[in-house]
Amino acid sequence: MNPSNSTAARRPVIETRSIDYVPVRERHGTVWHQGPFWFTGNFVVTTMVAGFIGPAIGLSLGWSVLAVVLGAGFGTFFMAFHANQGPRMGLPQMIQSRAQFGTRGAIVPFIAVLFVYVGFNVFNVILATQALQLILPGSAAVWYPVLILVAILLAVVGYDLLHFIQRWQSYLMVAVFLLLTIAALTSLHGGSAIPDAHFDWGKFLIVFGAAAGYQISYAVYVSDYSRYLPPDVSAPAVISWTYAGAALSAMWLMSLGAFIGSAIAEPDAIGSIQQVGNSLFHGFGTFAAVISVPALLSIMAINLYGAMLTGASAVDGFKQLKPSVRGRIIGILVIAIVVYTIALVIPENYLSSFNNFVLMMLYFLIPWTAVNLVDFYFVRRGHYAIADIFKPNGVYGRWSWRGLVAYAVGFAAMIPFITTTFxxxxxxxxxxxxxxxxAVGLVVSGVSYWLLTRNLDRSAEEAAMAASERELAALDDAKVAP
Known part of the structure; x- marks a missing residue:
């Protein structure tokens, strides 16, 4: 029997799960929903800003578009393969890292991931505020808390609401940005704002890396939104739908951003949307900018939700937490306060900051994604003692030196090849x-971890897996709490 048929009617409105395992009896959802979820997740103004980077550093339009398309395609490849971990393990994305880094050692990637969540929400709330200020009065100090509060409410309700909003928003966003793309192509002259731009290998790789890093950043929470799927869903289907949704929207909006950035001197995301849209017919540009706010709010909620899961996983490694709605709310509020504080002090000219931000994401997340994927697909082949992931004295230990060494070696190998403004x-x-x-980080981290695990003693883990299966079976058979 499909778990969704027996549990749909009694699922609570507010999600009760946090970093804990999702029992099979609570699994529900349809695989193809991963497509529109990640399409809309990427179909935000922030993604378009990533396309501005190429023209801003003097890379010609054609090469900028090619760089973002190839970079987005490359980065989404790794992100999509993480999606398969959700239904197999029934866990949020980052807590799975305990199997490679240990219950406490996982704090290393957790810190980098919290940086990603907070950073994205800072840029998202800035853009959403700029859009609202086109039609409504109020300073940033006024609008930031209002927008963040809406995102908090969505994140508190949780998984099912976020999936619903993302799925239905996709139709509206496609219609609006299709018209906006037509307006840009018919009213702007691509490349006119950067007449001296040309191909440069270094600049091409910077843009490629920025696009790839932007997409890889989604890898840190992709399983958060596939973990409720039944465990027997098709792996190729989960991976393919995730890849298609995230890659297509990124390629589209980043390319549109590159086109607008090459045609408008010193482009501003919201101002450019308004200018281009109004060229199609009066008022459409303002409408397009404002209608992007709900999409920004939903991705802000998704980021708050993921940051809460990651933060709770980090704290739980040192002081065990009992998953609860109250704990989820507190975690979301803490992250929201940090986002608000940083948003108030960030410079108005955020494009340079955004460029460095996406590159820094790439540097810190590449070693983690390599270690995590190699472990799941090549070392443990998807088989884990799930219950032990939550035990400080479990089979994975507090500090797993293999994952930590592979991460450190991979990150160190990347440093000589890094290019930023500073x-x-x-x-x-x-x-x-x-x-x-x-490329260096992926290869060095992945190969290092694979080599370090060649002498891994699997006998103790196999015994732990058998015990874990019994614990999970008892949990699945347990009576649903009222």
Missing amino acids: YEGPAAKAIGGGDISF
Whole structure:
């Protein structure tokens, strides 16, 4: 029997699960819903801003578009393969990292991931506020808390509401941005704002890396939104729907951003949307900018939700937490306060900050995604002692040196190849400023972890897996709490 048929009627409105395992009896949902969820998740103004980077650093339009398309395609590949972990393990994305890093050692990637969640929400709330200020009065200090509060409410209700909103928003966003794309192509002259732009290998790799990093950043919470799917769903289907939704929307909006950025000098995301849309007919640009706010609010909620799960996982490694609605709300509020504080002090000219932000995401997340995927697909092949992931003295230990060493070695190997506005590694200088750190980090971290686990004693883990299966079976058979 499909678990969704027996549990749909009694699922609470407010999600009760947090970092804990989702029993099979509570699993529900349809695989294809991952497509529109991630399409809309990426179909936000922030994604378009990523396309501005190429023209802003002097890369020509054609090469900018090619760089973001290839970069988005490359980064989404890794993100989509994480989606398969959700239904197999029934866990949020980041707590799975305990199997590679230990219950406390996982704090290393957790810190990087919290940086990603907070950073994205800072840029999202800034853009949403700028859009609302086109039609409503009020300073940033007024609108930031209002918008963040709405995102908090969505995040508190949780998984099912977020899936519902994302799925139905996709139709409206496609219609609006299809018209906006037509308006841009018919009213702007691509490349006119950067007449001296040309191909440069270093700049191409910077844009490629930024697009890839933007997409890989979603890997840190992709299983958060697939963990309720039944455990027997098709792996190729989960991966394919996730890839299609996230990659198509990124390629579209980043390319649109590159086109607008090459045609408008010093483009501003919201102002550019208004200008381009109004060229189609009066008022449409303002409408398009304002209608992007709900999408920004829903992705803000998704980021708050994911940050709460990651933060709770980090705290639980040192002081065990009992998952509860109250704990979820407190975690979401703490992250929201941090977002509000940073948003108030960030410079108005945020494009340079955004460029560095997405590159820093790439640097810190590449070693984690390599270790996590190699462990799931090549070392443990999807088989874990789920119950032990929550036990401080479990089979995975507090500090797992193999994952930590592989992460550190991979990150160190990337440093000579890094290129940012404030640092350029010697290897990057030697190849003309090209940033290939992502490739170096993936290979070094992944291979290092695989080599370090060749002598891994699986006998103790197999015994723990058998015990875990019995615990999970008892949980699945347990009476649903009122």
